[in-house]
Amino acid sequence: MTTTQIFARRARLEHGWAANATLRVENGRISQIVRDSAPAAEARRVDTLLPALGNLHSHAFQRAMAGMTERRRAGQDSFWTWRTLMYAFLERITPEQVEVIAAQVYLEMLEAGYASVGEFHYLHHQPDGTPFADLAEMSGRIAAAADRTGIGLTLLPVLYTYGAAGQQPVAGGQRRFANDPERYARLVEAAKAATVPLPADTVVGIAPHSLRATAPDELAATVATHPDGPVHIHIAEQTAEIDQIEGWLGSRPVAWLLDNQPVDSRWCLIHATHMIPEETEGAARSGAVAGLCPITEANLGDGIFDGPRYLAAGGAFGVGSDSNVRIALGEELRMLEYSQRLRDRARNVLVPGEGSVGETLYLGAATGGATALGRDAGSIREGALADLVAIDTSDPTLCTLTDGQLLDGLCFAAGDRVVTDVWSAGRHVVSGGRHPRRDEIRAAYARAVSDLLTG
Secondary structure, three states: OOEEEEEEEEEEEOOEEEEEEEEEEEOOEEEEEEOOOOOOOOOEEEEEEEEOEEEEEEOHHHHHHOOOOOOOOOOOOOHHHHHHHHHHHHOOOOHHHHHHHHHHHHHHHHHHOEEEEEEEEOOOOOOOOOOOOOOOHHHHHHHHHHHHHOOEEEEEEEEOOOOEOOOEOOOHHHHHOOOOHHHHHHHHHHHHHHOOOOOOOOEEOEEEOOHHHOOHHHHHHHHHHOOOOOEEEEOOOOHHHHHHHHHHHOOOHHHHHHHHOOOOOOEEEEOOOOOOHHHHHHHHHHOOEEEEOHHHHHHOOOOOOOHHHHHHOOOEEEEOOEOOOOOOHHHHHHHHHHHHHHHHOOOOOOOOOOOOHHHHHHHHHHHHHHHHHOOOOOOOOOOOEOOEEEEOOOOOOOOOOOHHHHHHHHHHOOOHHHEEEEEEOOEEEEEOOEOOOHHHHHHHHHHHHHHHHHO
């Protein structure tokens, strides 16, 4: 049995703040919390301890494109022109490069304060669409990157059968994604086998890419074949996508999904951006988690989520870094609130009734992210996974704040530099603000991306 003690001068427990809290962690879970305690000699001492968030939506390989798509070309750039560039990028990337890039991404997530990640993994095959000898070759690379960094992994192999709404054939870069449902079922089983060497908190779910990349009968069969674990789906990122689905299926994508699938807390609706009021309220009532990626959604010009209506209806949400153009936990939450303020020309929008916006954002994303990733985490309580982050509140951005203001300061004033320690299911993966393998992983990343761009 692996046992660790953590002493925090202040901790945000499940039901509020506690001073001088000692946590006992056994085999990755919090076995005991003692308030108003004295630190044991062997305890790891930290300033302020919080539940660590899960990053619920990542395409790790896209990190290597950061900064390469911000040059305007003739005509109007959009999500769709960005996607064309991304597909071209896929023509060259190798399994070895995918593993190295993912390790860098996961290191950055951990140092930003995330303890886990949902890897929405659709890069399965060789550039011409031919499967590797090991169908789960690429899934194994993601698993190896997670193992190397210690991040908690929810691997979400993607079902991508068609190139566009109406069962259009895949083309170009999409060939590396494509599987029919039968081969996809084998891929999921192979991905589970590839993750066996990882820690026990590892989860494998499923991810029908989108309604446009599958078909109603195939989606239903896939969901029925996998009755347990997370189900993630891109749902309403672009207005053009909504028009295509409505023209094909006769209903907007969120409305169609709610009417035709058993949507509940297993489901994560990624980019639930363009919803009409009935869809927003229906999605909230379903128990599904809205998977929001504010930095990427801003970068791609997607649109703005209807946060006030969704929260008023009791909706659950979490955040992800998606394209990984920038990995910054506080900035995701800040962007989420600031987008609402710009749209509504108001302040302190994302809090039902009255109260702290920072607490609503941070604690809501912690619990919603854990639900979406299938992790028994999201709050500091006995029995939960020890997904924890420690911050230094002596930083000038936080040093004058009360307990009730601290999460506001973390979301709206502080940067990731305030993160001192991170535990993922009890694994101490960041200490003194650094991952222990930072230099090694960064050097390998620089070499891999240089080879990718010049090879």
